[in-house]
Amino acid sequence: MTLPIEVRLLDQRLREQLPAYATPGAAGMDLRACLDAPLTLQPGQAELIPTGLSIHVADPGYAALILPRSGLGHKHGIVLGNLVGLIDSDYQGPLMVSCWNRGTQAYAVQPLERIAQLVIVPVMQAQWTVVESFTPSHRGEGGFGSTGRG
Ligand SMILES: O=c1ccn([C@H]2C[C@H](O)[C@@H](COP(=O)(O)OP(=O)(O)OP(=O)(O)O)O2)c(=O)[nH]1
Numbered sequence: 432m433t434l435p436i437e438v439r440l441l442d443q444r445l446r447e448q449l450p451a452y453a454t455p456g457a458a459g460m461d462l463r464a465c466l467d468a469p470l471t472l473q474p475g476q477a478e479l480i481p482t483g484l485s486i487h488v489a490d491p492g493y494a495a496l497i498l499p500r501s502g503l504g505h506k507h508g509i510v511l512g513n514l515v516g517l518i519d520s521d522y523q524g525p526l527m528v529s530c531w532n533r534g535t536q537a538y539a540v541q542p543l544e545r546i547a548q549l550v551i552v553p554v555m556q557a558q559w560t561v562v563e564s565f566t567p568s569h570r571g572e573g574g575f576g577s578t579g580r581g
């Protein structure tokens with residue numbers, strides 16, 4: 432399923448490199464670091480990196496998530512400073528990626544390197560019904576390992 436989403440290119444280099452699904456079954460589109468020069472992240476350092484894009488999801492029934500790329504995260508320790516980025520449907524500002532080097536080696540992010548991925552997901556907004564007690568469920572209040580370890 433596809434969803435039309437308006438996108439503004441804030442960096443003209445993206446005209447040739449608009450985020451795209453790499454395979455027919457891809458869930459995410461890679462986002463690039465719109466840098467003018469390499470940016471070295473020392474171990475423990477996090478920096479906000481522009482993607483050169485703004486998007487307007489517009490429909491409150493959807494949101495965009497920014498997720499780490501598996502290879503960068505596993506091999507180089509480059510993940511997201513906010514763990515997951517949530518892009519509200521009414522956000523129109525520049526898409527930024529908080530790049531965090533959680534590893535032990537410095538990592539130089541290159542201009543236009545693919546640093547994270549964007550996934551569009553359906554969203555429901557809750558409408559609260561305030562109650563005094565819930566209809567009993569099988570689990571009840573048990574959590575945090577209540578079903579055992581293995
Ligand atoms: O990785 C991210 C996360 C968020 N955003 C933008 C889009 C999002 O809609 C907005 C606000 O994000 P969030 O609500 O997570 O941050 P906040 O700290 O609560 O800021 P605000 O007070 O603006 O809601 O910032 C990004 O560009 N990249």
Ligand SMILES: [Mg+2]
């Ligand atoms: Mg917020």
